[in-house]
Amino acid sequence: MGIYFRLFRHRRFAGLCSGQIVSLIGDAFFPIIVVVAAAKAGTPAETIGAVFAARFVALGGVVLFSGALLDRFDPVRAAVVADSTRVVALAVLAIAWDGRLDAVVVAVAVLVGLCEAVSEPALLVIAPRVLDGRSPTAAAGPTAGPAPAEDAKDAEDAEVTAAYGLLEGLRNVSGMVGPTLAAAVVAGLGSSAGAVLAAVTFGLSAVATRWAGAHLVAGSRSGAPAQKPDPARAEPETSRPGSDGPGEPEPEPSLLHSALQGLIVLWRIPWLRSVQLLAVIHVVFAVGPWMVALPVFLVEGGHSATLYGFVLGAFAIGNAVGALVGGRIGGPRRGLYALALLALYGLTVLAPVASGSLVLLTVAFVAGGIGQQAFDVAKMTGLRRDVPEELHGRAFSADFFFSFASLPLGQLLGAALLRFADPRTIMLWGGALVLVSTAAVTLRPDVRRFSSAPAAASVPAAQTPLVER
Numbered sequence: 088m089g090i091y092f093r094l095f096r097h098r099r100f101a102g103l104c105s106g107q108i109v110s111l112i113g114d115a116f117f118p119i120i121v122v123v124a125a126a127k128a129g130t131p132a133e134t135i136g137a138v139f140a141a142r143f144v145a146l147g148g149v150v151l152f153s154g155a156l157l158d159r160f161d162p163v164r165a166a167v168v169a170d171s172t173r174v175v176a177l178a179v180l181a182i183a184w185d186g187r188l189d190a191v192v193v194a195v196a197v198l199v200g201l202c203e204a205v206s207e208p209a210l211l212v213i214a215p216r217v218l219d220g221r222s223p224t225a226a227a228g229p230t231a232g233p234a235p236a237e238d239a240k241d242a243e244d245a246e247v248t249a250a251y252g253l254l255e256g257l258r259n260v261s262g263m264v265g266p267t268l269a270a271a272v273v274a275g276l277g278s279s280a281g282a283v284l285a286a287v288t289f290g291l292s293a294v295a296t297r298w299a300g301a302h303l304v305a306g307s308r309s310g311a312p313a314q315k316p317d318p319a320r321a322e323p324e325t326s327r328p329g330s331d332g333p334g335e336p337e338p339e340p341s342l343l344h345s346a347l348q349g350l351i352v353l354w355r356i357p358w359l360r361s362v363q364l365l366a367v368i369h370v371v372f373a374v375g376p377w378m379v380a381l382p383v384f385l386v387e388g389g390h391s392a393t394l395y396g397f398v399l400g401a402f403a404i405g406n407a408v409g410a411l412v413g414g415r416i417g418g419p420r421r422g423l424y425a426l427a428l429l430a431l432y433g434l435t436v437l438a439p440v441a442s443g444s445l446v447l448l449t450v451a452f453v454a455g456g457i458g459q460q461a462f463d464v465a466k467m468t469g470l471r472r473d474v475p476e477e478l479h480g481r482a483f484s485a486d487f488f489f490s491f492a493s494l495p496l497g498q499l500l501g502a503a504l505l506r507f508a509d510p511r512t513i514m515l516w517g518g519a520l521v522l523v524s525t526a527a528v529t530l531r532p533d534v535r536r537f538s539s540a541p542a543a544a545s546v547p548a549a550q551t552p553l554v555e556r
Contacts, residue, residue, distance in 0.1 A: 090249045091411065099217050099299040100250065106295030107210060107254060108261050110170065113288030115265030117142075117177070117199055120278045120285075123270075124186050134188050141193050145200030147491050153204045154484025155345035157212055158477055163300030166209040169202040170293035174286045181282035208483040211467060214254060215247045217299050245417050248468040252414015255464055259407035263400070349481025353489075356473050358422070358533040362466055363486070365528050367493050369432075373517035375497015376504055377436050380517075384439060384510035394445070398452045402435070405456020412457055413464025422537035425465035426529050431458030433521030440514050469537035 095101045118139065125135045157165055176198040184191050273281040297304075353359050382395050409428070416424050435455025438448055467483070474482040504513050528534050 090245070091253055091414070094218075094246075094250060094253055097218060099302075100214070102295045103210075103214060103217055103299035104254065104257055106170075106292040106299065108257055109288040109295070110206070110292035111258055111261035112265040112268060113173070113285040113292070114203075115262070115269040116273070116281050116285035116288075117195070119266060119269040119273050120180075120281050121188065121192065121196075123273050124192075124278050125188055128187060138188055138192055138196050142196040142200040142203075143491075145197045146204045147488065149201055150204040150208070150484050150488050150491065151346040151349060151481070152342055154208050154349050154481035155342050156205070157209055157480030157484070159345065161304060162209045162212045162480060163296065163304050166206050166213065166300075167293045167297045169205040169209070170289045170296065172198060173202050173289040174293070177282045177286035177289070181279045181286065184279070184282070186278065204484075207487055208480055210254065211251070211471075211483045212479050213296070213300055213303070214250050215471065216303055218246060218250060219243075241417075244468060244472060247471060248417060248464065249414040251467050252410045252412070252464045254410075255413070255460060256407050256410035259403060259410060259460065263403050263407070346481060346484075348478055349483075349485035352474055352478050352482055353470075353485050356539055358531065358537060358539060359470060359473065361528050361531055361534050362537075363489050365524060367489055368524055369521055370490060370493040371497040371500060373436065373497075373520045375494055375499075376501030376513050377517040379498055379501030379505065380510035380513040381439065383505065384514060387510065388443065390443070394448075397445075398439075398448050401449045401452040402456040405453040405458075406460040407456075408453070409457035409460030410464055413461035416461065416465045419536055419538075421465055422469070422533075423529060423535040425462045425537065426525050426534070428458035429462040430522055430525045431455050433518045433525065435518075436514055436521060437518035440511055440518075465537060473539050 095104070121135060121138050153165075176195045180191065180195050269281060269285075272284055353363055385395050412428070413425070418424075432455040435451045435458075438451030442448070467486075470482055470486060471479060501513065533539055
């Protein structure tokens with residue numbers, strides 16, 4: 088745990104974490120406001136679903152393009168603009184909304200989704216740069232060099248892994264606190280007060296993010312190169328045919344072309360390709376169907392909805408712990424450790440079928456939450472290490488897109504399967520698939536390392552205290 092305390096001693100990173108906490112609490116207010124207003128007005132469930140769908144369609148529809156924008160422009164400013172836009176949208180909701188789920192609410196939902204598509208990957212890009220305090224120099228994979236350079240790289244990986252683990256842990260804790268706080272505020276003070284408080288949280292997040300990344304923005308203004316040249320872009324100058332001198336600059340590639348680079352880079356790195364395919368297989372054929380089958384299985388088994396909420400809470404607690412566990416995964420077998428932890432999720436899927444014991448279910452769901460989140464943190468660090476720095480925004484956006492876009496497909500598949508199979512069979516299939524597919528992907532040596540670099544014996548670097556740079 089020592090490295091997490093050292094991270095908090097870095098003032099600007101602590102400020103970024105503070106912004107993350109209040110932003111995630113603010114995220115919880117909008118859905119609570121919509122549900123409470125719908126309950127008061129007797130709004131049909133289809134209308135509520137349309138509002139939520141507008142938010143997530145906007146998020147999923149632009150997240151790949153937002154990654155291209157983060158690589159093309161300053162991610163700190165982009166994150167601040169996203170938070171500021173949500174401040175304005177929620178302020179308008181508080182002032183102009185009459186309590187009905189109409190065009191105003193749908194417009195706010197779309198804006199919230201668009202802003203999330205920017206802020207989610209932006210945080211992953213900004214955090215390591217705040218710690219480093221200067222223009223990052225990550226390369227497309229490990230490079231040969233003297234032992235001290237390798238030790239420094241190992242130390243940087245450990246620091247960034249812990250930073251991602253801490254950020255994800257705060258995300259999960261805020262995700263548990265936020266809905267409770269939002270429900271209390273909206274129930275006690277009304278929807279307008281909830282919208283105002285949510286706007287305030289995003290305002291605080293914008294201020295914290297701008298302060299944490301002030302030196303990065305200042306560096307870009309002073310002319311220091313904040314980004315490496317985009318490989319999707321042609322060389323700045325070319326020689327015209329028949330000419331000895333440089334010609335006109337090549338036109339900047341389209342946003343679509345730049346966005347596709349994120350998908351391409353994930354596909355071209357073998358271990359990342361394998362892990363992304365594993366994630367899609369899990370989400371579509373195991374996680375999504377299991378999420379649909381679990382409440383049906385519990386209700387048919389005579390359990391109350393309280394048990395369903397309780398085990399989901401246990402899973403969320405596991406997520407918070409797993410983020411910190413994932414932040415400490417390192418070494419040449421980091422991928423093997425992360426995948427072993429991910430396999431715990433398969434046991435979570437099987438637990439309700441194996442026993443109705445509350446103690447066993449609680450332990451299984453906490454363990455599954457730990458494994459899933461620890462795997463995600465280790466994967467994010469490996470992605471950052473092997474993907475060129477100038478493609479980080481697009482790569483993180485593409486990674487988010489794969490998981491986000493495939494979950495609704497899995498849930499639709501689960502709903503369809505319930506017409507032909509009982510929930511018990513679906514859950515047995517899901518658990519077996521997670522265990523078998525996770526074990527199969529570990530056959531690749533690069534997957535076991537979460538790295539494209541060849542295996543090499545190296546002594547882990549000693550951790551050094553973090554200081555404000």
